[in-house]
Amino acid sequence: MKAIEITGPIQIEDIQIREIQKPAPAGKEILVRIFAAGINPVDWMAPAYNMFDVLGMPTPYIMGSDFSGTVVQIGSDISKFKVGDEVIGSFTLQNQGAFAEYAPIDENLVVLKPSNLTAFEAAGVPLASQTALEALTDKLNIQSGQKVLIQAAAGGVGIFAVQLAKIKGAYVVAVGSEKNAEFLKSLGADEVFDYRNEFSTLPNDFDAILDSVASSEQTLQLLKKGGKYVSLTLPASQELALSLDVSATNFLYTSNSNSLQKIVDLIEAGELKVFIDKIFSFKDLVPALLYQQAGHSKGKNILIIE
Structure with a gap:
């Protein structure tokens, strides 16, 4: 089968599709024919910065975290799915596999595809939405x-985070580009702040901050005393956080079907929308990764596995 398998440090421009052996599912695994996969920052960061050891990603490994596809084979102990089911899911960071024609995955990381989404749209849901939900619920405890x-x-994460924060009843200040202001307000943002402006112009009465661009030195001071900050990238200075009497944590998402099912329920109820920026063919993976690296996407980028 065709797959993007990484065997060690490599430049993004040198990544190529390889022919490897088609896998078979073990007891609690289903084998999925991958139709589309979401493209995420880790997909370009890991090879570009040789982050395999830091992230606990043993090589060789197949790139790609989240996907949509069809179950084509089930393991001996499967109880939740059957052949022919359309599913979505997200691999663990240490055991990826979505950039391939076929992938075995634990049934507890998978749910049925939302009935009101296309396979393209569905591929962009798992990782970003679970990251946003876990950050807002488990880490920031938004009220x-x-x-x-x-x-x-x-x-990718931000679009879900804005919507989920509004669902929770929060007052949301979204940081983005001026050209996306009306779009972000349509998602529920109460205010939109242009990222090119000085953060010192923002108020310092936030209860919580979700940061995916390593801005802790500028934004920690915007929290109330006792406020909470979560980074999806570099950790904040604990010394600075203590001096400001706020908490600061850093985390990577945990893939699981429970949180993903909550997301699917919201999507099917029409309460949560999915937005796709660009769709790339499998053979165009390198341009897709470079586009993701540029960091100006509005929504998720998708790779079609063909």
Whole structure:
């Protein structure tokens, strides 16, 4: 089968499709024929910065985290799915596999595809939406009436975070480009702040900040005393956080079907929308990764596995 398998440090421009052996599912695994996969920052960061050891990603490994596809084979202990089911899911960071024609995955990382989404749209849901949900719920504990600042609000995680924060009843200040202001307000953002402006012009009464662009030195001071900050990239200075009497944590998402099913339920109820920026063919993976690296997407970028 065709797959993007990484065997060690490599430049993005040198990544190529390889022919490898088609896998078979073990007891609690299903084998999925991948139709489309979401493209995420880790897909270009890991090879570009040789982050395999830091992220606990043993090589060789197949790139790609989230996907949509069809179950073509089931393991001996499968109880949730059957051959022919259309599913979505996200691999763990240490055991990826979505950039391939076929992939075995634990059934507890997968749910049925939302009935009101295309396979293209569905491929962009798992990782970004679960990251946003876990950050807002488990890490920031967002409550109705709280004031929340969301960085890179028009990006893959940000679009879900804005909507989920509004569903929770928060007052949302979205950071993005001026050209996306009306779009972000349509998602529920109460205010939109242009990322090119000085953060010192923002108020310092936020209850929570979700940061995906490593802006802690500028934004920690915008929190109330006792406020919470979460970074999806570089960790904030604990010394600075303590001096400001706020908490600062850093995390990477945890793939699981429970949180993903909550997302699917919201999508099927029409409460959560999915936005796709660009769709790339499998053979155009390198341009796709470079586009993702540029960091100006409005929504998710998708790779069609053909």
